[in-house]
Amino acid sequence: MKERIDLLRREVEKFGSQAAAEVETFRVEMLGKKGKITSLFNDFRELAGDQKRDLGKPLNELKKFAQEKINDLKNTAAEDRDQESGEDLSRPANFTKLGSRHPVSLVKNEIVSIFQRIGFNVSSGPEIEDDWHNFTALNFPEEHPARDMQDTFFVNREPDWALRTHTSSVQVRVMENNQPPIRTISPGRVFRNEAISARSHCFFHQVEGLYIDKDVSFADLKQTLLYFAQEFFGPETKIRLRPSYFPFTEPSAEMDVYWGLENERDYRMTKGTGWLEVLGCGMVDPNVLKNNGIDPDVYSGYAFGIGVERMALHRFQIPDIRMLFENDVRFLEQFKAAY
């Protein structure tokens, strides 16, 4: 019996075919119902107890050895077959490459959704505006420097069309067509005739906010902006309001968010102050309400304008605004998992 085991072991060792059909024939010859190894097991059952003790182990090992060898050969045969047909059916499918949302869109959508959650609706206006909607109705004096050629891309003199320099023009369009209560935000693209640099571009995006009702106060503005800052930057975020000037608000302010001042990057981002300038805001000037058919003795309101690119640069730590508009896929792909 021991000799037969050794003999079969050598036979298995020698077998080397990789053709699938031959491997299968060999399996039947060894391990099939009437196979050589199977019949050894049948004989083994007839043996006396002490012989069983000696031969059980080598016999089991032989069977295991044969099974493993046959499995290996079958796998190699399968791979060979795949290679012949040029296809690997076990490969994952080729998925169509999905695009990703632009970082400016991601941030704009986030800002919009923060204000929608507290009851603001969304409004929009044209990118080419007349002087009335972009300047005059917003209380820009006739000789105000913001009307200077340097800032504005003029399209036409008669009629006086220009590319809008801010989304505050949408405020005017909303007030023209609605009476208070008004709660609206207006995301959109704006244009300025400015030198392009790491920090500014000749076109960018803003989200304008406008709230008009009876008894709206500066405290309402401050609380709303605090809510916004904490939703966007995190629940512990601190803000400060600095006095400022805009023709269409009185009083006017700029809001900063505390960013921190711990390392070199913080110094660079906050110009050494620890604070990030985030938006302009104020109480809507009574002249603006009057210009647009809303009675300033009955109603008051606040407004604000957020620069979307600036928020995107903070959010994603992007060092140069121009990267947002180069359409380099290697850059854009990095925002796939951002939201």
Ligand code: DAH
């Ligand atoms: N329009 C201003 C700008 O372009 C931003 C702004 C400031 C909008 C104050 C407002 C506001 O509505 O109240 O810089």
